[in-house]
Amino acid sequence: MSLLRPSDLRFLLAVIFPALTLVSVSSHPERAALNAFAIWAGIALLEAALPPLWRSPAPDPRAAWLAWIPRAFVPLELLLFAVGFQAVAEADWLTVLGVAYTAGFVAGAQGITFAHELGHSRHRADRLLGWVLMTAVNYGHFMVEHYRGHHVRAATWDDPASARPGESLWRFLPRTLWGSWRDAWRLEAERLRLHRKGWHRSPLVWSTAVNVAVFGVLIVAAQWKMLVFWIVQSAFAVWLLETVNYIEHYGLQRRTGPDGRPEPFATGHAWNTDTMLGNSLLLNLQRHSDHHVHGWKPYAELRMLPAPQLPTGYAGCLLLAALPPVWFALMHRRAPQRAEVASK
Template sequence: MVDYLRYYFNTLLVLTAIFGFYLGGQWVWLGASTYLVLLALDLLLPNDYKNRKINHPLLVDFSLYLHVVLMLVMYGMFAWRMKQGFPPATSYNLALLGSFASLVWISAVPNLPIAHELMHRRSAVERFLANIAATFFFDPHRAIGHVHTHHLYFDTEKDSDTPLRGEKFYEFIWRATKGAYLDTFELEKRRMAAKNKSVWGPSSIVFWGIVAVFGTPLAIGLYAGWLAGVITLSVMVTTKFLLEALNYLQHYGLQRDTNQPIEDRHTWHHFSTMSRIAGLEITNHIDHHRDGFLPFYKLKVHKDAPEMPSVFICAPAAFIPWVWDNLIVKPRLKKWDLEYASPEERKLARKANLRAGWPDWIGESQSVTVQHHRASVWD
């Protein structure tokens, strides 16, 4: 039963935000405050290396469908609160900031992982629900570039969702955002050209994507006032940049020889308990790259795969380049290069380290090996 209920924790996160908007005042911070709860639980609970046992998939899939409905309710409740106003004693600007923070946080986590899961489903209804969820991070057709580019080229320079070694988070989010939009546009443009139709016409998903991302804040603005609409648009754009943090954490600096099979080493893994729950197993997802249609609850734990700390530690660390580089990623990439990488990937990694201006630990290791070999010969 616990294996089923754990995924409804994400439902509780959205309900908390909804309740905060219902109460008004500084209670609007409730949604954002769940980050601290997740962080505390992730630090207190042991890592989770268990595989899930789900015999009745609909019971966990229902949480995904319910989530999309609750996201609509949450934004509706925010609009209602903005229309109703805040009590006179409330610090208005602080309440607006709390509303913004709660909407951004919930639109990112757990919304992104759930949207990601739904966009990989075979059902047209589930993919439509993914488009609704993805609208709240300003990218309703994220699935197109994600499936047709990222899943083909991850861990290579062809993939805009794979951060390069030495690439700062603030540089990456712009490149990844641009790449995601261009992938969608170019693929849809080719599809429309084959039908002799314009990519800007009503038959194109590009057209409907624009309608969705601008129609949402427009609708809220017409109901609750221009400020509510501006906040909504700002939330969606901000969340779009923040969601790229997940790609930053999952694939940073990794190298892959595309002529070889996908192996456990080709994604970073976060096995902390709350990372797996709030991330809907996306933090344990190398099997997802082997089979994109595999449901989240069937992803297996590979304990020997390269591991990162909790997502709730890595995400804020990414905003501080020195901390990310020196305390999080460089030590782990050094281990990855020397212990996990194939010979061809080690060559790619060495070039990447040199381009980034990082220490040449691969060359140093090879030099030590040669010296040991020579010493053993003379002995």
């Protein structure tokens, strides 16, 4: 039986936050967006200002119960969407956009992060839950491209999810959105051909069909506010995902060998940060080098490795990345450190 450490309880924040958001949307939908942004800004400020929050506890390989946190999140997110649809049906347009932003914040910051964790699981049921979460933000192709594309090509110019040196977030976004979608369908076609399966056996097709069906039902029913809610929450969730991708590998490139193949992925090929609140809410995603080096390792076992360091946690870096001059000024100062680490 797994032992319970007090430090492991911090991961319960990962389900408490969406539960509180659910209460906010159901009771005061007109204020939900302000509450969500206040939490985002508050985390960013706390992580930047308080040194005690700059380090997370050591990994715990014994805590098997922690695998249930991303699983428990799935019904919470689906319930949040159900409550969101109800809240916007008769609301004014400002509230519609606010609730969409709030739902997208939870679905993007946590839902996609948890889908990512579930997709790396060795259990088929967990991977199915990952598909559910990604389908809920109209981005099911992530479940193909991330595992069979990004993890193979991360920190190379062939990877649409790795930002190049000097590339702003706003130039990166169209390249990664198109490239990830295109590569996902190409990779899925290769898999089906290899296993001699038809497209009807593809979860990517079924995920896309569900998305089309939801759009169709809302349009036929003339539920325009619900439709806008559905589109905006997905768009914001995807923006959060791709901005995190931008942050995680910005400017880091694996060398190409004489055979034309990139060198093995090393700790110096991902940016890391070990802030307490970010790692608690995002299941140690910020320990990103260890995740790439050991893709199947459960989040509770990820370690903080000697690797390039971000200026703050993901919450702050999301805001910094949106301002290219500020982002470049902060990150390019870290280039010597990056080169030193990558050469080890």
